[in-house]
Amino acid sequence: MRKLIKITAILAAVSFCATFALAAEGGNPKKGKYLFKKNCKTCHVANAEGGALTPLSKTMSQWDRFFDRDKHKSKPEVWAGYQEQDLKDIQQFLYDHAADSDQPQTCG
């Protein structure tokens, strides 16, 4: 029993030194969802200018690449309208719900 407590205490200490990855440091996915629905969805729906786009349209890495390199270059003026924190929030939302992210497991 004592050994078990010692081992788990060491494991706990080790894990404190570990870090975990976020797509964008300090991005709030709930705010990001609100911003995405309010802004991006005006163009990014079927038959509209941007074409249908949802978080499921890309993988986590593809979203990260989009925010790090592409930065919406097909229409840069869209990007300019956002604060840095807004972009982080939207990025985190899209990353969290990307095609290869965890999804709720329900039928339908």
Next chain:
Amino acid sequence: MRKLFTLLFVGLLLIPGTAMSATTEELQKKVDQMTEDINYLMDRLDKAELHTATDRITFTGDFRTKADTLHYQDTTWNPGVYVDLNQFAADVFSDPAAWGFDPVAGAIVPGSPLEAFAMAFPGHAAAFFSGAFPPVGGLSMLGLDLGVPTPKGDIDNDILYTTRLRLNMKAKVANNVDFAGRLTMFKNWGDSTGIKVFDSWDAFTTDGTNGGNTTGDWLRVERAYFNWKDIGGSKFYLSIGRRPSTYGPPSEIRENELRGGTPSGHLVHFNFDGITVGYHLAELTGIEGMTARLCYGQGFESQLGNGELFNQIATEDTHLGGLNLDVYNDGSTLIQLTAFGAWDVVDGFKGTFAFPAQFLPLFAPNINQDAANFPNMNFMVRYQPSTVIGDMILGGLGFQREEENGLKYFLSLGWTRLQSNGKAGLFGGMGSDNLYQAALVDTNGDGTNDNIVPVPTNRVVDDSDQDGYGIYVGTQIPVPMGKIGLEYNYGSKYWTPFTQAQDDILGSKLATRGHVGEAYYIFDVNSNMFLKFGGIYYDYEYTNSGSPVGTPRKVSDVLAGSAFNLLPVVDKAWDGYASITIKF
């Protein structure tokens, strides 16, 4: 790809003036090289596309190793039966000579069956003849007299290790059809027998609970179903198969996962095979995430495999059906309503267990004599229910919310109703024990009755409808590097949900007829890995948690010797655990 070529081409054009003096030959060489590179890339792309197109199933999963320390406080085994004493009295006084009672003298006849009974159970006999007996009275199967308690004790399992591997499968069938499933291995270290000695309903591996019961080193199909969505362009969907009916809300919070199943995890945590027809109502009602689901399943197959060709089957199939409504679901708040029923419920489930040696003297005295030669070997038994015992209705309302800062909290209220049809099997009927009747017996084969034994009537002691209630409440608070969780649930005397597939070693905590508290600390090592340390404390108030069969008795009465239960009874227990889970 096109962009790359465009860039290369533009790059070529933007080469500074000195390069413009390069010969045509050199340019041609560069173009040839680029063409070769493009062809090589196309080959590689073809191979990748081939691999993606033929790689039909996507596997993801998780792997958990857990260490538990388990402690049971005040456990006892006091098996007994409940006898119709009114009937006994009526029988004795209608034919006193047969039973051995002299109505004139008001005394027991020496050498009679009544005398044999009175000598074995003097306390019972005294109460009976004083007229101070209840309509139904308990009689110990261990031969203990009225009110004599059985020994009670504590049980410690200092360390138990378990490993769980879950492989999720996903495959695309068509644009609006997909397949999903999960294979699960759940074992405790050093055990792959897949069968346990029957000392509680949890030791009984059944179709509905095997995902939460340690079996062995093989993968079972915990869920396998297809989703056929947007049927005919509508919002209807159809899903058939082994349902995603475990880890439903709010029980996924303590697992550090997203919603793991469709129905309320407070009422249903049970693998069952069935059909769901759903409709996404959000567009119609304007309420985000509103989805209605009608579910149907079969929990028991009464014929195939039960020796049906002998044409003596007395049971019926058990059908389950109900409504599950996500009233509101926007990813932060979920309100869920559940209502379902089970019809023609039988006394147990089909399953296998190892027959406990402790039952042999009670139920199989002839075999017991020989079996005493090998006390550490147990017969493997395939149990099948014998009797349809009634119907059940269950309902619940759940609310859970996640704040922007990650704080989660939830409340779920549940109700269950047991509706007996009056019949009982060996372990009892719906919420009520099998009613036994006193009968005369000839134990020494000399042609005359010399003793009294209880025989089952296969009717219940009490066939009234019984309501049970449950509450499940909790919170999860983000802290540096992880989360702290606190949960509490309570179940009343007749609380009978279908949560027996929860993998808590001491038994489904949400099925407890009593109080349960849990506290845990999750360390998120990274987004795919976490450690969890915690403890669960169970305070059982009534027996038979998780089972609709038999009368729930007060645990304190069983410990005091004034009530009986066929299986061992536990008063309090706690489970301290540490686990590490990786997701991939």
